[in-house]
Amino acid sequence: MKNLVKDIVLFIVSVIAEMIIYFLMPYLEMKNGDYAAYILLPILVTPVLGLIVGLFIERKIKLIFPIITVVFSILFMVIFYNQIIVGYILIYMLCTLIGVGIGWGIRALVLYIVEFVRKRKDMLQTDDINHNEA
Secondary structure (H helix, E strand, O other), X not given: OHHHHHHHHHHHHHHXXXXXXXXXXXXXXXXXXXOOOOOHHHHHHHHHHHHHHHHHOOOHHHHHXXXXXXHHHHHHHOOXXXXXXXXXXXXXXXXXXXXXXXXXXXXXXXXXXXXXXXXXXXXXXXXXXXXXXX
8 A cells, every 4th residue: 555655646746747847848938939948858857757757656557657748748739839749749758658668677677686686695595504404
């Protein structure tokens, strides 16, 4: 139960962080043409959020996070980028999905290494006990 609460709280915090990114983007300046640097903000930050989600959330709800990124992209970019909206949405979704995948992979690798070390340690302790008895 404690892990479920942790996963849900972390997921909600990640969604709120994603909302903050999109709400803080200066869309009026971007509409006037000064958007070269601002457009990189979600491309750089959403993979980091996806990495955190993939790394710390144990359940499959982490796979919903790229969909939430796409929803925010659609809501805010339809207004300003009618012609190239599909490209931006795909870029944001891909970057977030890559972040989730990398975080998930790092988590699986760390758990595998811990389990391997734990089994190796148990095996060595068993061998020491058997060796001392003989």
